Amino acid sequence: MTHSSTPGIELANGSRIAVIGGGPAGSFFSYYALEYARIFGLSLDLDIFEAKDFTRAGASGCNQCGGIISESLVQDLATDGMIIPSDIIQRKINSYTMHTEQGTRVIHIPSNEHRIASVFRGCGPRGCLDKNVKGFDNYLLGLCHKKGARIIHKKISTVERIDDGILVGHSKTDVNRYDLVVGAVGLNKRSLNLFKNICPAYLKPRVTRTYISEFMMKPADIKECFGSSMHVFLLNLPQITFGALIPKENYVTLVLLGKDINKEVVQRFITSNHVRACFPRDFPVERTMPCQCYPFINVSGGHHAYADRMVMVGDSASSKLYKNGIGAAFITGKAAASTAIFQGISERHFKNYYAPICRDMDRDNKAGELIFHFTKLIQKSPLFKRGILNLIAREQADRHSAFRMSSALWDTFTGSAGYRNILRRFLHPALLGGLLSSSVISNLPSFNSHDYEK
Numbered sequence: 001m002t003h004s005s006t007p008g009i010e011l012a013n014g015s016r017i018a019v020i021g022g023g024p025a026g027s028f029f030s031y032y033a034l035e036y037a038r039i040f041g042l043s044l045d046l047d048i049f050e051a052k053d054f055t056r057a058g059a060s061g062c063n064q065c066g067g068i069i070s071e072s073l074v075q076d077l078a079t080d081g082m083i084i085p086s087d088i089i090q091r092k093i094n095s096y097t098m099h100t101e102q103g104t105r106v107i108h109i110p111s112n113e114h115r116i117a118s119v120f121r122g123c124g125p126r127g128c129l130d131k132n133v134k135g136f137d138n139y140l141l142g143l144c145h146k147k148g149a150r151i152i153h154k155k156i157s158t159v160e161r162i163d164d165g166i167l168v169g170h171s172k173t174d175v176n177r178y179d180l181v182v183g184a185v186g187l188n189k190r191s192l193n194l195f196k197n198i199c200p201a202y203l204k205p206r207v208t209r210t211y212i213s214e215f216m217m218k219p220a221d222i223k224e225c226f227g228s229s230m231h232v233f234l235l236n237l238p239q240i241t242f243g244a245l246i247p248k249e250n251y252v253t254l255v256l257l258g259k260d261i262n263k264e265v266v267q268r269f270i271t272s273n274h275v276r277a278c279f280p281r282d283f284p285v286e287r288t289m290p291c292q293c294y295p296f297i298n299v300s301g302g303h304h305a306y307a308d309r310m311v312m313v314g315d316s317a318s319s320k321l322y323k324n325g326i327g328a329a330f331i332t333g334k335a336a337a338s339t340a341i342f343q344g345i346s347e348r349h350f351k352n353y354y355a356p357i358c359r360d361m362d363r364d365n366k367a368g369e370l371i372f373h374f375t376k377l378i379q380k381s382p383l384f385k386r387g388i389l390n391l392i393a394r395e396q397a398d399r400h401s402a403f404r405m406s407s408a409l410w411d412t413f414t415g416s417a418g419y420r421n422i423l424r425r426f427l428h429p430a431l432l433g434g435l436l437s438s439s440v441i442s443n444l445p446s447f448n449s450h451d452y453e454k
Contacts, residue, residue, distance in 0.1 A: 009308060009346040011179060013043045017340075018168045018178040019149075020156050020191070022050025023121075024326050025314025026184030027140035028333030031082070034147040036341035046148065047178075049170065051155035054122050054138035062122040065295075065325060066212055066246055066255040067136065068093075068230075069117050070416045073327050088139050090118045090248035096230040096413060098392070099274045100385045105392045106229065107406045116230070116414045118248050125214040125251060125291030133249075136326075156191070161198045166309055180345045182336065183305075183312040184329075187296040198310050203303035205315065211256040211266050213292035221280050222247050231278055232413050236379050239265045241372055242322060244413070245278060257322050261294060297322070301362040306350035311336045318358040321368035323415040331357060368419035371412060371426065387439025394438070404431040 011017075017033065019026045030048055037044045052062075067090070074084060093116045095108045119136040145151055154170035159181065161167075169175035181198070185191035192204050217225075226247040233243035239258045246253040256269060269275060270285055279285050298319040305312035313336045319328040335357040336350070343349045378384045388405065395401040408425045411417035425431065 010344045011037075011042060011044065011340060015042070015044055015179040016165075016177070017044060017046045017180045017182065018166075018176075019046065019048045019182045019184060020159075020168070020194075021184030021186065021314075021316075022048045022052070022054075022141050022151065023137055023184060023186060023314065023329070024140055025186075025316070025329035025333045026050070026182065027137070027144050028330050029182050029184060029313050029337045030144040030149045030333075031140070031147060032080075032334045032337035033341055034144070034149060035080075036337055040341055042341065044148075045150075046144075047150045047152055048141065048144060049152050049154055049156050049168075050141070051153065052122075053153060054135050054141065057123045057126060057133070062120075062125075062291075062293075065121045066244070066253050067119045067121055067248075068246060068414065069119060069136070069326055070414055071116060072416055073330060074117065076330065082140075082143060084117075084136075085134075085139070087134050088119055088136055090120060090251075092117050092228060093230050093246075093414075094228050096232050096410065098389075098409070099231060099233045099235070099278075100389065101235060101274065102382055102385045103389045105389050106396070107392060107410055108396065109410065116416070118230075118246050118253070120248070125216070156194065159194045159198055161309075166198055179309060180340060181310045183310065183316050184314050184333070186315045187298070192316060195310070195312065195316075199304070199307040199312075201304040201307070202312070205298045205302045205317075205319070206300040207296040208258075208299050209260050209262070209294045210258070210297045211254070211261040211292070211294055213254045213266075214251045215254065215279075215283075215285070216251055217283070219250060221283075222250075222252060225278060225280060226252060230413070233269075233274060234375070234379050234385065235269075235272060235274060237265075237268055237272070240269060241376065242413070243269055243275075245275075257297065297325075301358060301365070305358065306347060306354060308347045309345055311340070311345075311350050311354060318361045320361065320415065321365040321419070322372065323413075327415055328361065331361065364419045366419075367423040371419060371423055374426075375412075383439050383443050384435070386442040387435050390442045391434050391438040394434075402430070404428060405435065 019030050026048055030046055034046060095106055097104060097106045120133060121137050122135045123133045141151055156168060156170050158169040165177045165179050166181045167175050168178055168181060183195050187207055195202055231245040240256055241258040244255045276285055298315055301318035302312060302316060305317035313332040314329040315325060317332050319325050336354050339349055339353040343353050391405045395403050395406045408422055411422050
C-alpha cells in the first residue's frame with residue numbers, strides 16, 4: 001500500500017472530500033473511504049451532499065429503484081461490518097415465478113446462498129401511511145454518519161477546478177474547496193453536466209427509460225397472491241425486455257425494463273391477462289398508481305469517468321445491464337475509495353487502479369447483451385418457451401438435478417452472478433441439449449404439459 005509521490009495529488013491528514021450524491025454509490029464510497037483512512041492512519045473531512053430526504057415517503061425520498069438486493073451483496077456487506085437490519089427488509093424472496101403465454105413455472109432458490117430481499121430505497125411510495133417503514137438509502141447514510149461523514153441536505157450548483165483543489169458550492173456565497181470530489185449523482189443530466197467543467201474527457205452513459213410503480217395491497221392479499229416469490233414475465237410484448245412484480249410488506253412493486261418504456265407500453269403490460277391474473281379478481285390494476293416514475297437506466301457505461309482530484313461512481317460511471325444497480329454501486333464505490341486512500345487521487349491513479357474495475361463491468365455487460373438478445377428471440381418463440389417451462393419443471397421435480405436452467409435463469413433475473421458466468425452456463429452442452437430435447441418433446445401433439453410435473 002503506497003501513496004503517490006506526486007506533491008499535492010494525494011490525500012493527507014486534514015484533506016477534504018466532497019461526495020455529491022448520497023445514494024448507495026456515494027454512501028459506499030464514503031463508508032469505505034473513512035474506514036480505509038482509519039486503517040491507513042489518515043484523518044479526513046468528508047461531506048456528503050444529498051438534496052433528497054430519505055426519511056420521507058414519495059418522490060422527495062426515493063431514488064427510483066425496484067429495491068432488490070442479492071444475498072451475495074448482503075454477505076459482502078456483512079463481511080465488511082454492514083449488517084442490514086431486519087426492519088429494512090420488506091420481504092425475503094425465496095423463489096421466482098416465471099410467466100409466459102405458454103404457462104407458468106415456480107423456480108425455487110438453487111441454494112441458501114442465492115436468496116434475495118426486497119427493500120424500499122426511501123420510506124415508501126407517495127401516500128404511504130406506515131410511519132415505521134425504513135429505507136435502505138437512509139440506513140447507508142446513517143452508517144456513513146457514524147463513521148464521521150457530515151450529511152449536507154443541499155443541492156450542488158457549482159463545481160469548479162482551481163490550482164490546488166476543486167470548489168464546490170450550493171449557492172453563490174457558500175463555496176468551499178475540496179481536495180477530492182466524488183460524483184455519485186446517478187443519471188441526472190443536469191448534475192452530470194456539472195462535472196464536464198472539471199473533467200472535459202468524461203462521456204455520460206447511454207440510457208433508456210424504464211418504469212417503476214407501486215400497487216398498495218393488504219398484506220394478506222400479497223401473501224395469498226404473491227407469497228415470497230418475485231414474479232417475472234417473458235411475454236411477447238413490444239419494447240419490454242423484462243417485467244417483474246416484487247412483493248413487499250404492504251406494496252407490490254412493478255418494474256419494466258426495455259426500450260423507451262412509455263404509458264402505452266405500461267398499459268399493455270398491466271392489462272394483459274397473464275399480469276392481471278396475479279392480482280385478486282376485484283383489484284383495480286388498471287387504476288393510476290399514486291407513485292410511479294420513468295427513470296433512466298444505463299445501457300452502456302460512462303467513459304473516462306475520472307480526472308485529477310475527481311472520480312465518478314455508480315450509474316454515473318458504470319452499472320450492470322438491466323439489473324443490480326445497488327451491487328454496481330457497491331463495486332465502484334469500494335474500488336474508488338480504495339484507489340483514493342491507498343494509491344492516490346490523480347488521473348493516473350484512477351486510470352490504473354479504478355478504471356479497470358469499470359471496464360471489467362462493461363465487458364461483463366457485453367455478455368449480458370447477448371443473453372438479452374437471445375431472451376428477446378425466445379420471447380417471440382412459443383416452441384422454446386414451452387421447452388424452457390418443461391425443462392424447469394423437470395429440474396424442479398428432481399432433487400438430484402444439476403438445476404442448470406433454473407439456476408442460470410435465477411441469476412439472470414436476480415443479479416446474483418455476473419453475465420459471463422451466466423452465459424457460460426447457458427452454453428453448457430447439457431443445458432443446450434436438454435433445452436432442445438425439451439422443446440421438441442413438449443411440442444409433439446401427444447405431449448401432456450403436466451408430464452414433467454408428476
